[in-house]
Amino acid sequence: VTGPIGVFDSGVGGLTVYRAIHEELPSEDLVYLGDTARLPYGTKSRETVVRYSMKNVEFLLSHGIKLLVVACNTASALALDEIRQAVDVPVVGVVEPGAEAAAAASRGGEVLVIGTESTVRSGAYEKAILERRPTLRVLQKACPLFVPLAEEGWVDNVVAREAARIYLEPFRGRGVDTLVLGCTHYPLLRNVIAEAIGPGVVLVDSAREAARSVRAALASALRIRQSDWGPGEKHFFVTDASERFRSVAETFLGGPIERLERVDIV
Amino acid sequence: VTGPIGVFDSGVGGLTVYRAIHEELPSEDLVYLGDTARLPYGTKSRETVVRYSMKNVEFLLSHGIKLLVVACNTASALALDEIRQAVDVPVVGVVEPGAEAAAAASRGGEVLVIGTESTVRSGAYEKAILERRPTLRVLQKACPLFVPLAEEGWVDNVVAREAARIYLEPFRGRGVDTLVLGCTHYPLLRNVIAEAIGPGVVLVDSAREAARSVRAALASALRIRQSDWGPGEKHFFVTDASERFRSVAETFLGGPIERLERVDIV
Numbered sequence: 001v002t003g004p005i006g007v008f009d010s011g012v013g014g015l016t017v018y019r020a021i022h023e024e025l026p027s028e029d030l031v032y033l034g035d036t037a038r039l040p041y042g043t044k045s046r047e048t049v050v051r052y053s054m055k056n057v058e059f060l061l062s063h064g065i066k067l068l069v070v071a072c073n074t075a076s077a078l079a080l081d082e083i084r085q086a087v088d089v090p091v092v093g094v095v096e097p098g099a100e101a102a103a104a105a106s107r108g109g110e111v112l113v114i115g116t117e118s119t120v121r122s123g124a125y126e127k128a129i130l131e132r133r134p135t136l137r138v139l140q141k142a143c144p145l146f147v148p149l150a151e152e153g154w155v156d157n158v159v160a161r162e163a164a165r166i167y168l169e170p171f172r173g174r175g176v177d178t179l180v181l182g183c184t185h186y187p188l189l190r191n192v193i194a195e196a197i198g199p200g201v202v203l204v205d206s207a208r209e210a211a212r213s214v215r216a217a218l219a220s221a222l223r224i225r226q227s228d229w230g231p232g233e234k235h236f237f238v239t240d241a242s243e244r245f246r247s248v249a250e251t252f253l254g255g256p257i258e259r260l261e262r263v264d265i266v
Numbered sequence: 267v268t269g270p271i272g273v274f275d276s277g278v279g280g281l282t283v284y285r286a287i288h289e290e291l292p293s294e295d296l297v298y299l300g301d302t303a304r305l306p307y308g309t310k311s312r313e314t315v316v317r318y319s320m321k322n323v324e325f326l327l328s329h330g331i332k333l334l335v336v337a338c339n340t341a342s343a344l345a346l347d348e349i350r351q352a353v354d355v356p357v358v359g360v361v362e363p364g365a366e367a368a369a370a371a372s373r374g375g376e377v378l379v380i381g382t383e384s385t386v387r388s389g390a391y392e393k394a395i396l397e398r399r400p401t402l403r404v405l406q407k408a409c410p411l412f413v414p415l416a417e418e419g420w421v422d423n424v425v426a427r428e429a430a431r432i433y434l435e436p437f438r439g440r441g442v443d444t445l446v447l448g449c450t451h452y453p454l455l456r457n458v459i460a461e462a463i464g465p466g467v468v469l470v471d472s473a474r475e476a477a478r479s480v481r482a483a484l485a486s487a488l489r490i491r492q493s494d495w496g497p498g499e500k501h502f503f504v505t506d507a508s509e510r511f512r513s514v515a516e517t518f519l520g521g522p523i524e525r526l527e528r529v530d531i532v
Contacts, residue, residue, distance in 0.1 A: 037314050038304055043417075045507030048303050145425070148414040151309075159411070159432065162425045241311030266532060 001225050004029035004233070005214065006065030008056040010039040012248045013147070013184035014071030017094060019253060020211035021069065025218070027229035031063050035265070037239035040147055041074040042116025042183065049118060053079040055265050057087060059237070065089060066223050069214060073098075073183045073206065074116050077124035090217045095119075097213045098180050098206030099128030103136065105202045106178040110137045112171050112197070115182030117142040125182055139176065143167045143186075150185040151248070160189055164196035172198045180204045236260040267491050270295035270499070271480065272326030273335040274319075276305040278514045279413070279450035280337030283360060285519060286477035287335065291484070293495035297329050301531070303505035306413055307340040308382025308449065315384060319345040321531050323353060325503070331355060332489050335480060339364075339449045339472065340382050343390035356483045361385075363479045364446050364472030365394030369402065371468045372444040376403045378437050378463070381448030383408045391448055405442065409433045409452075416451040417514070426455060430462035438464045446470045502526040 005025075007018055011034050018032050033056055035041075041049050053075045060068060068091045070076045070083065076093030084091050102111050102125075113125040120142040129138050145163050154160050179201050181187050187205050194203060218224040225232065234257075238245045242260050249257050271291075273284055277300045284298050299322055301307075307315050319341045326334060334357045336342045336349065342359030350357050368377050368391075379391040386408040395404050411429050420426050445467050447453055453471050460469060484490040491498065500523075504511045508526050515523050 037310060043510065044303060048506045144418055145411075145414055145420070148411055152410055154411070157432070159425055159428045162428060166423070166425065240314045244309065 001223050003064050003066035004031045005067050006031050006060030007069040007071050008033040008060060009071040010041040011036050012245060015249055015252050016184045016187050016207040017071035017210050020207045021214050024211040024215050027225040027227050027232050029232040030234045032236045033060055034238045034245055036245055041072055042118050046078045049075055050079045050082050057083055059265050067217060071184060074118045077119045077122040092210060092213045092217055094206040094210045095124050096128055097209035098204055099125055101204045101209045102178050102180045103129050103132035105204055106136055109175045109177035110139055111178045112139045112176045113180040113182045114141050114143050117144055119182055125180060141167060146189055147185045150188040155188050156191055160192045164192040168196040176201055178202045237263050239265050267489050269330045269332035270297045271333050272297050272331030273337050274299040274322040275337040276307040277302045278511060281515055281518050282450045282453050282473040283337035283476050286473045287480050290477040290481050293491040293493045293498050295498040296500050297326060298502045299326060300504045300511055302511055307338055308384050312344045315341055316345045316348050323349055325531055333483060337450060340384045343385045343388040358476060358479045358483055360472040360476045361390050362394055363475035364470055365391055367470045367475045368444050368446045369395050369398035371470060372402055375441045375443035376405055377444045378405045378442045379446040379448045380407050380409050383410055385448055391446060407433060412455055413451045416454040421454050422457055426458045430458040434462040442467055444468045503529050505531050
């Protein structure tokens with residue numbers, strides 16, 4: 001039961017996953033790494049995302065983690081196999097839990113997956129959903145502006161609404177019954193996304209599903225800390241100056257971040 | 267007169283500078299490096315931008331360049347002193363030529379500089395403009411969404427117009443007579459920027475000014491190639507997979523790019 005859970009993301013987006021894990025398993029120690037010096041991952045190639053991900057994994061392993069969470073959808077889509085081959089601890093990504101939830105939620109119509117360019121190009125969600133329920137039809141759409149909109153805090157204004165409308169209008173009223181928020185930033189834009197895709201569509205948030213997978217993986221390895229242990233220790237690392245990360249993170253997590261350090265990962 | 271001109275940028279934005287140099291000095295050999303594996307620079311810290319810039323400079327020096335152009339506004343604002351100290355060839359950034367043009371263009375009212383967060387935070391344009399014309403009033407505004415909008419090709423739609431309106435409306439009708447496009451991506455959004463700031467405001471494009479500075483620096487060092495040498499050789503390098511770069515670059519430069527290679531710079 002000793003050892004923290006290690007979580008990495010390209011930046012602040014993975015904090016949606018961090019928060020879900022913290023709520024699900026409050027007594028666990030957590031080490032979070034945001035690779036802010038090299039974000040975003042979503043417009044970069046598979047090769048580059050794999051290289052950056054392996055560096056992040058090395059760093060987290062040096063902290064004695066008992067389980068690794070790949071909180072970035074792009075890294076989960078492009079680098080999960082390489083990561084699993086390289087490490088001895090259980091690895092939880094966000095694509096498989098999200099696909100599982102989407103396959104369960106669909107009423108048999110179309111599932112629309114939205115994500116970064118690299119995630120969409122990888123086809124990882126489509127593959128994972130069809131493995132679970134081969135009769136579904138899966139559509140995909142890259143929405144590259146959603147990450148910078150979320151980072152700018154423009155999540156509910158006219159710019160966010162018009163961007164969502166342009167990206168999603170072609171899918172509206174076409175039989176989509178389930179929409180997967182296939183990027184950890186996208187839950188921040190949930191309102192404008194829901195409005196653009198129209199009523200009656202279930203929105204799947206991979207962060208919450210990933211947290212449930214973390215609980216299951218720890219339980220099956222008998223390494224879970226029940227909440228009567230008291231609150232776990234939390235430690236944050238970023239690869240670029242932390243001021244921007246701190247302000248976004250504190251707004252997002254609703255309280256001060258005590259342990260935040262900048263580290264060099266080359 | 268031998269040796270190419272070396273140009274680096276975080277990605278495709280510096281192609282505005284590349285093109286201006288090519289038009290000004292068609293016979294020069296040019297080596298362009300886009301650090302696409304680590305873009306954007308504009309949201310990153312000074313320390314990180316300096317580190318990345320020095321790696322780019324090392325790479326270009328290994329190609330025997332006779333002059334270095336820092337085509338990225340953020341790198342020009344944050345790393346130019348360090349670069350000049352480290353190299354023996356003349357170095358031309360984009361901030362000083364842009365500041366020079368703004369100081370000359372203003373009718374004595376206010377100059378508004380728009381750029382990335384890091385460029386604005388550095389205050390480099392303000393300092394350079396006031397050194398040249400201390401009586402001007404300089405205002406600054408970071409417009410972080412303009413880079414992803416330009417990269418997405420959304421330069422003249424409702425999203426671009428609304429974003430420009432939100433960023434620039436507070437400055438409209440306030441006495442601004444000159445606006446500096448303090449990021450190499452921004453000339454792509456020139457139309458919506460001009461519309462948002464209102465009539466009667468001169469827009470300064472640092473790319474063209476930088477190209478004139480390159481000519482002047484080469485002429486004073488007697489290292490210029492006159493255009494009767496015939497067309498120079500052009501060589502492009504990127505640090506991440508080149509497909510995206512190629513398509514944006516070919517659209518932007520209006521023709522095929524023949525020599526494009528991916529390189530690892532760590």
